[in-house]
Amino acid sequence: MAEMSVELVAVERRLWSGTGTFVVAQTTEGEIGIMPGHEPMLGQLVEGGVVTIATSEGEHVGAAVHGGFLSVTSDRVSVLAETAEMAGEIDVAAAREALRDEDEVERARASARLRAAGQPV
Incomplete structure (x- = not known):
């Protein structure tokens, strides 16, 4: 299965990084799903959105994300949030x-x- 490097970072700390197979995020243009090999893009995250990451190990990582940006290349997704909270926190x-x-x-x-x-x- 194809994988990509995923990073979820807030201004104050790195929340999660690893490899994933799918990322879903809410941008000002709408909800977007990203798989390995996606076209490069930059998106603005909505205030009060949710980011979900399907990890390479088959787990799902979720976070409440409040503003920021999403950067995508063919093999990397970086979620750069103003503030964010992991689901378990x-x-x-x-x-x-x-x-x-x-x-x-x-x-x-x-x-x-x-x-x-x-x-x-």
Whole structure:
């Protein structure tokens, strides 16, 4: 099976890197799926999006991603987020509480956290 190098990086830290077979991300142009050999591209990530990586080991890695960029070459995907949280690090109760926030950006971030954690919104 074809593989590509994948990096998920936020301003403050590297969240995940390894090899993957498929990456799904939400950009300002819409949701995109990337496989090895994809045409080179650069995309802007949406505020309150989710990135999912299918690893070469058959696992799925998910993260709530808040802004940033996606860079794709034929053998590499780099997700460069302003901020991001791995699915396993998300406080579901706090995210549910934040859904009631008056700030639209905070509600979008809370929704992304819940989706990344596999929870209904």
